Amino acid sequence: MKKLSAILPKFEHLLAGILPRKHTHFAMGDLPIPVAVLTAVGLHSGRRLLIVPTPECVDQAIADATVFYPGLPVLPLVPADDEEALLTGERIGQVRTILETEKPCLIVTSIHALLQPVPNPKQLTAVTLHLSVNDAFPFDTLAQQLIHLGYQREELVVEPLTFAIHGGILDIWASGEAAPLRVEFFGDDIESIRRFDPATQCSISRETTLSIPPAPSAKFKTTQLLPKLSDCAVCLYDTPAIEAILEQLQPVSSSSTNRDYLHRTLQTFQNRVCWMGEPLQAELPAVALVAHPVNGVGEIAGKGGTHHPDFYARIRKELLQDLDTRARQKERIFICVDTAAAYELLAHELPPDSPITLIQAALSEGFSLANLKLSVVSQRDLYPVQRTWRHVRRKTAVVSGQRREYAFDVEPGELVVHLSHGIGKFVGLTEIDHNGKRIEVFTLEYAHGTKLHVPTTHAHLLSRYIGPDSR
Numbered sequence: 001m002k003k004l005s006a007i008l009p010k011f012e013h014l015l016a017g018i019l020p021r022k023h024t025h026f027a028m029g030d031l032p033i034p035v036a037v038l039t040a041v042g043l044h045s046g047r048r049l050l051i052v053p054t055p056e057c058v059d060q061a062i063a064d065a066t067v068f069y070p071g072l073p074v075l076p077l078v079p080a081d082d083e084e085a086l087l088t089g090e091r092i093g094q095v096r097t098i099l100e101t102e103k104p105c106l107i108v109t110s111i112h113a114l115l116q117p118v119p120n121p122k123q124l125t126a127v128t129l130h131l132s133v134n135d136a137f138p139f140d141t142l143a144q145q146l147i148h149l150g151y152q153r154e155e156l157v158v159e160p161l162t163f164a165i166h167g168g169i170l171d172i173w174a175s176g177e178a179a180p181l182r183v184e185f186f187g188d189d190i191e192s193i194r195r196f197d198p199a200t201q202c203s204i205s206r207e208t209t210l211s212i213p214p215a216p217s218a219k220f221k222t223t224q225l226l227p228k229l230s231d232c233a234v235c236l237y238d239t240p241a242i243e244a245i246l247e248q249l250q251p252v253s254s255s256s257t258n259r260d261y262l263h264r265t266l267q268t269f270q271n272r273v274c275w276m277g278e279p280l281q282a283e284l285p286a287v288a289l290v291a292h293p294v295n296g297v298g299e300i301a302g303k304g305g306t307h308h309p310d311f312y313a314r315i316r317k318e319l320l321q322d323l324d325t326r327a328r329q330k331e332r333i334f335i336c337v338d339t340a341a342a343y344e345l346l347a348h349e350l351p352p353d354s355p356i357t358l359i360q361a362a363l364s365e366g367f368s369l370a371n372l373k374l375s376v377v378s379q380r381d382l383y384p385v386q387r388t389w390r391h392v393r394r395k396t397a398v399v400s401g402q403r404r405e406y407a408f409d410v411e412p413g414e415l416v417v418h419l420s421h422g423i424g425k426f427v428g429l430t431e432i433d434h435n436g437k438r439i440e441v442f443t444l445e446y447a448h449g450t451k452l453h454v455p456t457t458h459a460h461l462l463s464r465y466i467g468p469d470s471r
Helices: 004-018 033-042 055-068 085-100 111-115 121-127 139-148 240-248 258-266 297-301 309-328 340-349 456-461
Strands: 025-028 047-052 074-077 105-110 129-132 162-166 169-172 181-186 189-196 203-207 209-212 233-237 273-276 291-293 332-337 357-360 367-369 374-377 415-418 422-434 437-445 451-455 462-465
Touching: 004 033, 004 055, 004 332, 004 374, 033 047, 033 055, 033 105, 033 233, 033 273, 033 367, 047 055, 047 111, 055 074, 055 105, 055 111, 074 085, 085 121, 105 111, 111 240, 111 258, 129 189, 139 162, 233 240, 240 258, 297 309, 309 332, 309 340, 309 374, 332 340, 340 357, 422 451, 437 456, 451 456, 456 462
Parallel strands: 025 273, 047 105, 047 233, 074 105, 233 273, 332 357, 332 374
Antiparallel strands: 129 209, 162 169, 169 181, 181 189, 189 203, 291 367, 367 374, 415 422, 415 462, 422 437, 437 451
16 A cells, blocks of 8 residues: 655655745745645754644644654644643643754644743753662652652542552652553662553553653743744744734733744744745745645535535545546546545545555645645545544543543534445444443444444544535
8 A cells, every 4th residue: 555655755856946045034825734744844854843823733734744754753732721730741741852852853833832931941851750660769758759849649549640659669640641650669779660550550561761740730930942942944834823823822022022022033043944824924035835725525515504425425426537537647646545444435436547546544634736746635625524633632542440532522413424334323422232341332323223333442433424614
């Protein structure tokens, strides 16, 4: 099965030919998210920073970067939220990772998250505790140090930011960790570190190291992260949406607007800075990278409410015929679908000798590059359903005995699309017996009362069925 990385050499060659050689700051149009990812990575061989309008765009960019560059470290930065300690703890961990990562990577963040204060890196590094197997650590002072870092001592660790000590064993759910860890001491010597399930208290994996940063409630001196990323090449959206967000945010500086701060700080950066948006900044040289979203089934069908599935099927057939014709006229056409089931389904809809390249890859949206005579079509361009791109911050897969939370937000009675079985009515989240075990399933109802139970582990096969005006 081919991969989308096949287009990278031609895109990188194109980018190298159109980027200005005498200017480090330049402007491009409002690029689709996948093209913004390609551009950001293509600007520089070291660290890159991609600044997008919203957290949902962050999630899209992360997904797309994983498709194009599976070996490239992608480092997100989420906004701080005082009402959810785990999320704030995750942000602290992300700041540490971003500052400590010196190798080539892609940092992806929203403008809101980037301009929020972050803990002072020197203070954060100085107070973070580091435990390693076979190393020694003064066990007698450990409890007091953890309390000083903002952790709460409990009899049993079942919540983040708590710890418990029983004999020579420390249980702690450190800030930013998806699950708690158990550290076994012999005197001051660390004999083992294991991750465990807070519901069963049973170990689930072995670790060799554990870093314990301060809890979000601890008092930090704060600073701005952006100046500390001056080695990065930068791609940022410069659109009316970004402008509105900048005006709503708390001013970073008392002497200037957030936009002035952004411009002034980026002027000190060592590498290229690409401003993406329309209208283009008049004072910057313009780069003619012509990229547009794909005109998919939903756009072709037009607005006006939800249409019958047969209507969409007819539009999709016409779109595939048009793509096939263009491919035979030497335009490079790639179609990306999310799953193997969708791949097989679409393979039957294309002519056997079609020059279209079909790829299994979950791309956030399609795009066309006129410079390369290339179009990449995503699954959402072919099926008018809504996909919620949501970064799953709490990794609940290791936590048993508790009801999990899912990003599949559909109300009972609404229509959903199963990639293999088509459109059905969503009944709800239920439990069934399967091989002697109780498992959670999404239940769908089809004609004549036929029910389909979809395990929650297969939630990626389901999407909300909506009309094009709701996308």
